[in-house]
Amino acid sequence: MNMNIPATVFKAECLKLIDDVARTGQSVVITKHGKPVALLAPIPAQSQSLFGYMKHTFKIQGEVVAPIEEAWSAKSGDEDHLYTNPRKMRRKSTASTLVAMKRLRSDSSRFR
Numbered sequence: 001m002n003m004n005i006p007a008t009v010f011k012a013e014c015l016k017l018i019d020d021v022a023r024t025g026q027s028v029v030i031t032k033h034g035k036p037v038a039l040l041a042p043i044p045a046q047s048q049s050l051f052g053y054m055k056h057t058f059k060i061q062g063e064v065v066a067p068i069e070e071a072w073s074a075k076s077g078d079e080d081h082l083y084t085n086p087r088k089m090r091r092k093s094t095a096s097t098l099v100a101m102k103r104l105r106s107d108s109s110r111f112r
Contacts, residue, residue, distance in 0.1 A: 002027045007037070 030038040073079045
């Protein structure tokens with residue numbers, strides 16, 4: 001159950017109210033002219049440690065340690081195109097953009 005307190009009372013008894021909220025766990029609604037404007041609420045309790053918080057949330061199925069028969073892409077070279085020089089790629093795209101702009105200018109000059 002929330003307790004409603006006018007802002008003037010809250011101002012006078014702020015530290016006492018903070019201690020009461022921490023001790024009881026009940027929220028306090030602060031009002032001005034009868035309208036709620038703020039809420040003083042306790043911080044929810046947190047677990048002591050994050051270590052092990054996901055225990056029993058999934059199940060391992062099958063063999064996870066044995067090697068697989070699939071070839072690594074680092075050895076086979078399947079993904080070499082992903083590691084090209086980005087500067088060269090940028091120059092190509094800039095050059096193609098310039099060519100496209102020249103075409104647009106030449107096409108628009110026909111309609112003048």
